[in-house]
Amino acid sequence: MHQVRNFSQYGQPVLKGLVTPEKAKIHAQTLANSLRKKFRHLSRRFKREGIDCFRLYDWDSPDIRVVVDWYAGRLVVAEYERKQTGPEYLPQMASAAAAVLNVSSNKVYIRRRHTNITDAPRYKKLNVKGERFKVRERNLWFWVNLSDFLDTGLFSDHRDTRVIIGKLAKDKDFLNLFAYTGTFTCTAAAAGARTTTTVDRSQTYIKWAKDNMLLNGLLGPKHQFIQSDVKKYLACALSQGKRFSLAFLDPPSFYKNEREQISFDVNRDHPELIREVLKLMLPGSDVFFSTNHQRFEPRFENITAKEIIKLTPQTVPEDYRNRNVHNCWQIKV
Numbered sequence: 001m002h003q004v005r006n007f008s009q010y011g012q013p014v015l016k017g018l019v020t021p022e023k024a025k026i027h028a029q030t031l032a033n034s035l036r037k038k039f040r041h042l043s044r045r046f047k048r049e050g051i052d053c054f055r056l057y058d059w060d061s062p063d064i065r066v067v068v069d070w071y072a073g074r075l076v077v078a079e080y081e082r083k084q085t086g087p088e089y090l091p092q093m094a095s096a097a098a099a100v101l102n103v104s105s106n107k108v109y110i111r112r113r114h115t116n117i118t119d120a121p122r123y124k125k126l127n128v129k130g131e132r133f134k135v136r137e138r139n140l141w142f143w144v145n146l147s148d149f150l151d152t153g154l155f156s157d158h159r160d161t162r163v164i165i166g167k168l169a170k171d172k173d174f175l176n177l178f179a180y181t182g183t184f185t186c187t188a189a190a191a192g193a194r195t196t197t198t199v200d201r202s203q204t205y206i207k208w209a210k211d212n213m214l215l216n217g218l219l220g221p222k223h224q225f226i227q228s229d230v231k232k233y234l235a236c237a238l239s240q241g242k243r244f245s246l247a248f249l250d251p252p253s254f255y256k257n258e259r260e261q262i263s264f265d266v267n268r269d270h271p272e273l274i275r276e277v278l279k280l281m282l283p284g285s286d287v288f289f290s291t292n293h294q295r296f297e298p299r300f301e302n303i304t305a306k307e308i309i310k311l312t313p314q315t316v317p318e319d320y321r322n323r324n325v326h327n328c329w330q331i332k333v
């Protein structure tokens, strides 16, 4: 059932009334003006830093619930779905974005995002075109796919977190949990980690993570890739006496596996998950915990650590500062 609320889950006021064709025209013009300015401001600096992908519009105005991302000359234009706009609205915003940024229409990818709470459709395939291409993020290259999945393979909101991990990774045994396409594994490996262990339940993403490592010339026997549920992996690693000195933990907000009767809710379950990870960590190590749950409430009281530091101001890059894109903590063991 659709629920009418005064505020969206992102704390933005929900637009009342339908977006008429006249209003949509104004939105398209406002979006285009904003993109022109933002692109001018960001593109030169990011080019200098070797960053191919960045966010140009992030639901900046409460009326225009659109997100526009730049991927090395291609655009992903998404709308947080609502009932006030019809099917023609998003293509209209996308063509305004493409025109002002001089991007041809075959390089524009449209996404409809749901604001409901389950992540069920999130990691499913949308398409099977298999079109992928390389993008650069500072010293690394990553494969992205803009057509086949809701997410592209690269979460750029964590590009500065990768820098922080990179600075700590030399000679460490790095554990990457809920690793997705292994971008943090590439960072740690490139920075001289002694070993890396990459865990994700999806075979597709484990393969993608290996491809990213290969792309950067980093694949080798020091780097292990494990397709597994994280909780099962943690129990198994503990019983085998495995230990790590650096970890990155970025769980989805929710997941459910009916068949195995597993369910996870980051608000409810993060203390237990962090405690399980800490059992594997050597003294003196660091665990980075991140979540993109919009209403995350940390409960760190019963977590035994030397220090827990909220890092969010350092980890959220300039192009993502408009909204609460993620929150990140460094747990010193």
Ligand SMILES: C[S@@+](CC[C@H](N)C(=O)[O-])C[C@H]1O[C@@H](n2cnc3c(N)ncnc32)[C@H](O)[C@@H]1O
Residues within 6 Å of the ligand: 123, 153, 154, 155, 158, 178, 179, 180, 181, 182, 183, 184, 199, 200, 201, 202, 205, 228, 229, 230, 231, 250, 251, 252, 255
């Ligand atoms: C939010 S993404 C992680 C993003 C990643 N840290 C990055 O920045 O590229 C969540 C990942 O968790 C994986 N996942 C979801 N449930 C899982 C589970 N129970 N065990 C292991 N991986 C899981 C998904 O396949 C997905 O790749």
